[in-house]
Amino acid sequence: MSRTVYLNGEYLPEEEAKVSIFDRGFVMADAVYEVVSVLDGKLIDFDGHQARLKRSLAELEIGNPLADEDYLTMFRELVSRNEITDGMIYLQVTRGNPGDRDFTYPPEDTPQTVVAFTQSKPGLADSPAAKTGWTVITVPDERWGRRDIKTTQLLYPSMAKMASKAKGANDAWLVEDGKVTEGTSNNAYIIKDGIIITRELSHDILHGITRAAVLRFAKEAQMKVEERAFTVAEAQAADEAFVTSASAFVMPVVEIDGVKVGGGKPGNVASRLREIYLDEMRKAAI
Structure with missing residues (x-):
């Protein structure tokens, strides 16, 4: 049809x-x-x-x-x-x-x-990957400087996605000046000692709509949020990691460049944020 x-x-x-x-x-x-x-x-x-x-x-x-x-x-x-x-x-x-x-x-x-x-x-909303988590690789961020504008210039993110597939991973995190900017089509986060850490808004990253909602729900749930850049090493040593996007919602990340994060299983915070996000979004859907 x-x-x-x-x-x-x-x-x-x-x-x-x-x-x-x-x-x-x-x-x-x-x-x-x-x-x-x-x-x-x-x-x-x-x-x-x-x-x-x-x-x-x-x-x-x-x-x-x-x-x-x-x-x-x-x-x-x-x-x-x-x-x-x-x-x-x-x-x-x-x-x-x-x-x-x-x-x-x-x-x-x-x-x-x-x-x-x-x-x-x-x-x-019932993706099996949410139960097992994504694996990601890191690649240099070689996109243009206005990533905050959601343009159709998607060749480099597509190349990065294909690089991740070639290594058997689910996605790639883009890295600039030693710090993670975002994923190929999502915003990136880590959790350390109960604090959710994600890069601050600027021209360097897309101003994610799911990002805004998830951070709002996290703060309403009395979770601590810190908006700053983080290194790959920080991410690998984190207690949890996850990404957000309009289609993946909140997706746990369990491995970065072959290093398991949080024991290699989705963590409680990311899983809870996914539940909250889906519940609240379904209530507000039009």
Whole structure:
């Protein structure tokens, strides 16, 4: 059965959706994106993702073609038409099609391109990996300097992910100046002596929507949080480690570069944070 996708105001069978070869998203990666999870047919943290979408567009001086309520209507329509119970919605907004390739931006009245599609992931919140934990390797962070903007420039994270797969690991943590920045598509954390440690917000990392929610829930649960960079050695010597993202939620990390963390099993804090996050997000889903 073909998926129904959204393209510039139309709902189309996926094989009929076409974007120009001159679209800036195709030739320049001049685009931003968001991924919103769906649990029990409802959207998780929609407002947070919309706020970050608007920030990313503003940072790149790309116009925002739709109002929040239009995005919400479109997301719900895609969930309905594709009968999604658990899964994700991918949204991409590009600077549009100027009619040719050029390094300069097209005229301001060039319409943006808006694409969205669903990915069905039955049992998304019940991933077996949450019981066993992820293993990660570390690689140099060689991305551009504005990682806080959620652009479609994802070649290097993809290469890092493939490097992890080649070594039989689940993911890679990126390292710059001796400190962990983040994972290929997630924020990274360690826990030491009861303190949750994660890198502070800056241009160096993506301002994770799941990150914000998890840290808020942790503080509400009277857990201690310290926002600072940490080294690979610190991570390997930690009591626990984990990552957060819109699709992995809170995922324990049990091994870093072959060194077991916390005995090589998911720890109590990360597991509890996952429970709290899923419970609270399901309550607030729309």
